Amino acid sequence: MTAIYLDNGATTPLHPKVKEAIIDTLDNFGNPSSIHSYGRTAYHVMEEARLTLKTYIHATAKDQLIFVSGGTESDNTAIMQTAMSRKEVGKHLITTQVEHPAVLETMRFLETQGFEVTYLPVSQTGEITVEQVKQALRPDTILVSMMYTNNETGVMFPIKEVGELLADHPAYFHTDAVQAFSLESINVKELKVDFLSATAHKINGPKGIGLLYVKEGISLPTLLHGGEQEGKKRPGTEDITGMHAFAVAASQLDDEEKLRRKELFKEFHHIIKQTLTEAQVDFSVNGSEEHASPHVLNLWLKGVPNNLMLMRLDLEGFVISTGSACSAGNIDPSHVIEAMYGKNHPSLDESIRISFGYGNNTEDVTKFAKALASVATQLKK
Structure with missing residues (x-):
């Protein structure tokens, strides 16, 4: 039995065209830093990938797009190197209580180094306002x-809106766009961000390759040392195969495809919620439904232990999660749900995350919805 995979917020399967791209470039083993024909060929592939991804986010030729190992390294580089290079200007940073651990843990480390961090709280719908940033x-x-x-x-x-707020303030602005990269039309100039982080494996690309966008005019010191690759910002022999595959994955996501997926994922939301309602399952949606990406549906199944739900569904061939994959093996409750509702709230142990992506279809989601309703009814405390 082939499982129905609904954990695309954790990682995504490779797109068939990405698989082809990986195979096609495996024989292109030249080092892009070499001046012979093999090196020049590899260099061309690398720069074509960089141009494709720059175009994808509407970056200019003078902006930097640094290839890194993934979202975590990208976040760390933007935050750590800004802090270390600007500590004579100030030592105050602002973030939110619901960021990915790659951001939160980096901020906590900086606090041990004498920096001060403001963690903005979210509302019960998981939202942040521009006014909160302005006040901080x-x-x-x-x-x-x-x-x-x-x-x-x-x-x-x-x-x-935050980018517009910061346009007249000397603070740099970084956004972790890992979860937005597959569905949103990203224009770094309209957003007025100084740094943007993304990774390939959340858009049906391979693991181990990501990017950091750096706005023209900003120079960050290198996080690593040992070579002059990536404009002297990220030493190490480049992963040509990963870079090319990342670009091919992004190339599958034009505006028409993004719109198609959004509409399909909204339909999935409707199917699941309607099925649960008809089965008289007591549930609510965690987070704003108005200001949210449709690729994620986080549900509080009231009175239903999420650990048991996860195991039962897994046995029946349905793959979901209870939170961030980067907290795998961690029995602590979701810091995001806790920030929304507070400590000891029953939703902490009764919430699940369903996340959609390439390959999901209405038939499979309908099967999942029926299984979810059935298991929820059986497990009700």
Whole structure:
């Protein structure tokens, strides 16, 4: 039996064209730093991938697009190197309580190094307002880091509005766009961000390759040392296969395809919620439904232990999660749900995350919805 995979917020399957791209480039083993024909061929592939991804986010030729190992390294580089290079300007940073651990843990480390961090709280619908950022800004604020789309609830933050707010403030602006990269039309100029992080494996590309966009005119010191690759910003022999595959994955996501997926995922929401309602399952949606990406549906199944739900569905061939995959093996409750409802709230142990992506269809989601309703009824406390 082939399982129905509904955990695309954690990682995504490779697109068939990405698989082809990987195979096609495996024989292109030249080092892009070499000046012979093999090196020049590899260099061309690398720069074509960089141009494709720059175009995807509407970056200019003078902006930097640095290839890294993934979202975590991208987040760390933007935050750590901004802090270390601007500590003479100020030592205050702003983020939110519901960021990915790659951001939160980096901020906590900086606190041990003498920096001060403001963690903005979210509402019960998981939202942040521009006014909150405005109130938290200080003359010594050097960086605001805020995710584009929350990885557990799908709630989207007002990135463009915050970018406009910061246009007249010296603080740099970083957004973790990992969860937004597959569905949103990203224009770094309209968003007015200084840094943007993304990764290939959330858009049906391979693991181990990501990017950091750096706005023209900003120079960050290198996080690693040892070579002059990536404009002297990220040493190490480049992963040509990963870079090319990342670009091919992004090339499958034109505006028409993004719109098609959004409409399909909204239909999935309707199918699941309607099925649960008809089965008289007591549930509510965690997070704003108005300001959210449709690829994530986080449900509080009242009175139903999420650990048991996860195991039962897995046995029946349905793959979902209870939160961030980067907290795998961690029995602590979701920090996102906790930020929304508070400690000891029953939703912490009764919420599940369903996340849609390439390959999901109405038939499979309908099967899943029926199984979810059935198991929820059986497990009701």
